[in-house]
Amino acid sequence: xxxxxxxxxxxxxxxxxxxxxxxxxxxxxxxxxxxxxxxxxxxxxxxxxxxxxxxxxxxxxxxxxxxxxxxxxxxxxxxxxxxxxxxxxxxxxxxxxxxxxxxxxxxxxx
Numbered sequence: 001x002x003x004x005x006x007x008x009x010x011x012x013x014x015x016x017x018x019x020x021x022x023x024x025x026x027x028x029x030x031x032x033x034x035x036x037x038x039x040x041x042x043x044x045x046x047x048x049x050x051x052x053x054x055x056x057x058x059x060x061x062x063x064x065x066x067x068x069x070x071x072x073x074x075x076x077x078x079x080x081x082x083x084x085x086x087x088x089x090x091x092x093x094x095x096x097x098x099x100x101x102x103x104x105x106x107x108x109x110x
Contacts, residue, residue, distance in 0.1 A: 057086060057093035067099075 064071045074094065077083035084098035 033078050053095060057088070057095060060092055060094065063094040
């Protein structure tokens with residue numbers, strides 16, 4: 001899917017979520033209350049997006065050191081579904097939020 005199509009789909013979904021219409025090109029008559037609701041929803045979406053983008057990405061070496069494990073343990077966790085890797089420009093990174101704990105941290109390395 002091209003970037004332009006993705007942006008159009010996001011705009012369409014946003015218009016549907018906020019105003020209940022299926023097209024961002026629809027003329028909408030609003031009240032001041034609706035505009036306040038729109039501003040609040042827009043702000044909430046912007047803050048959620050910003051929080052997702054600001055999460056630190058760690059290289060395998062940094063993440064292994066951070067969690068006191070070896071890089072081979074990281075690879076095993078990825079295979080077992082305990083850790084999700086993020087690829088940026090063909091390089092692997094890890095985020096703390098992508099580490100799934102079973103019951104205790106000790107069970108991660110077993």
